[in-house]
Amino acid sequence: MTDERLKQVSTLRRIMIRPELGAISGAILVFVFFLMIAGDSGMFAPQGIQNWTVVSAQFAIIAVGACLLMIAGEFDLSVGSMIGFAGIVIAILSVQWGWPVWAAILVTFALTISLGAVNGFLVIKTGLPSFIVTLAFLYILRGLTIWLSILTTQKTVIGGVKKAAEGDWLAPIFGGKVFTGFFQWMADQGWIETFTRGTRAGQPVVEGVPMLIIWALGLIIFGQVLLTKTRFxxxxFAAGGDAQAAxxxxxPVNRVKILMFMFTAFCATVFATAQVMEFGSAAADRGLLKEFEAIISVVIGGALLTGGYGSVVGAALGALIFGVVQQGLFFSGAESSLFRVFLGTILILAVILNTYIRRIITGER
Amino acid sequence: MTEPIIEMKNIEKHFGAVIALGGVSFDVCPGEVHCLLGDNGAGKSTFIKTMSGVHRPTSGTILFEGREMNFESPRDAMAAGIATVYQDLAMIPLMSVTRNFWMGNEPIRKIGPFRFFDFELANRVTMEEMAKMGINLREPSQAVGTLSGGERQTVAIARAVYFGAKVLILDEPTSALGVRQTSNVLATIDKVRKQGIAVVFITHNVRHALAVGDRFTVLNRGRTLGTARRGEITPEELQDMMAGGQELAQLESSLGGTV
Structure with a gap:
């Protein structure tokens, strides 16, 4: 007995109707837009591509954590402060205390993941909204970061990490580049731009793929597979959809939520470590507003703010939109304050489209 | 009649100064639908939550398959074979039928060291079990939110039966449904009974109870007012017992006997 009132759903519609549709449309829109207004500015030359893929990858790394946490029904507003905190701790341990960089990185990861667990425990045990608990941590961690930094160095910026990281085995996992041979080969073939003068003459301008991008891709694949293909x-989904029913x-709803808080802290620390290794320094004000940028990427990607619905691939596309818009306005020579106007507009459009699609998929009314 | 699979004797439950249950006795046999009736606040919810392990009774004994049981948590009760389908907590609307059906019991397929959710098996079984209950899904990946209220209850019942429930507690499964959906759910309850499962059917609708019930127990203000077999009691008597007699009789005359 098939219900005669059910319309046959066409294959095209089924392919179209997916949580990521808003983000896919948004991504196409921004690419077309910038190809038109900044197509000849170098934005789509190798160096330009590296520029916006790195920025997008940064957003993507924290967006994956925020995405899984949001689907599990919680927020983490302390991501930005966690980035600043992790960076300063790595710098203090390695530069000030003279620890090997690998040990500094590992201890920092252990510390921040524990802080993520504390966030999670507080949310679960008090029953308070994670919005409030992690907002408290946004202030606590930022304050601690600045205090620790000034206490140990009388400064809010700690340099010298690059020197300390020389010859370290773990540092290149975060700050290194891969496929350098391939890029050198492409340069030798004359396919990509090379330096023509100075000590690096003959070497490609883009030396390889930064590890940051590998981390972003790895985390996106991990998150997507974990979310859509496993029991966990x-x-x-169940923890965020209806914790009581689950x-x-x-x-084990509590365990799931706490683990997701820990994973979010892990992602923030990956971001921080890669940034510290790239700049060779840590600053107490790093990561400002990153929590909101992560949440915006996730929401553009089709996730529901109240949990139980969303997509990691969507969040990654949201991060891509973010990166392309931010760097694209720079390339097109537009006023950089317009970045926020453009972003706000895309946010509204994507969310309207996402809401409409979600209603079709889930039968929400 | 066979031996009762679960027997609740003299159950009392106090919440602080409030006596929610003041000595309730109740039992249900395999292949029987035992209806638990009562008006709002009669203690139905507290009673079934005690049976399903959410609350621990203040006093009284619970015998399950003849042995005394102390459920520490709903998990214990579930492991013993007592499944509860709650009225609004049965399903998560944003998730697909398959994801809901297997929630908490996901089948695993190993590929190397990795353990994946076996969607192929899960989808196939979900479609089969739904078909047995008379629901033809468009596709197993469709969200539960797209199903009607009656279909959602049916998915939840099918899930409980598939995972080996011996006792199925249904908390007001028909109270929010239309006429057609109600009859579908009642038909499902009948199918479940025929499989030899004991069904505890909580409702405040006398007609729904009489449609499928074998026995009827009425709760009022935390106490049992008595148990009757099918055929021993008329709808009017049941209705009166539920509402506490007197006042309703007066109300009813002013409403022309329509309640």
């Missing part, structure tokens, strides 16, 4: 992914069928 089903628990993430508990009644035996889903």
């Amino acid at each position: 992914g089903n628990w993430i 508990r009644y069928v035996g889903v």
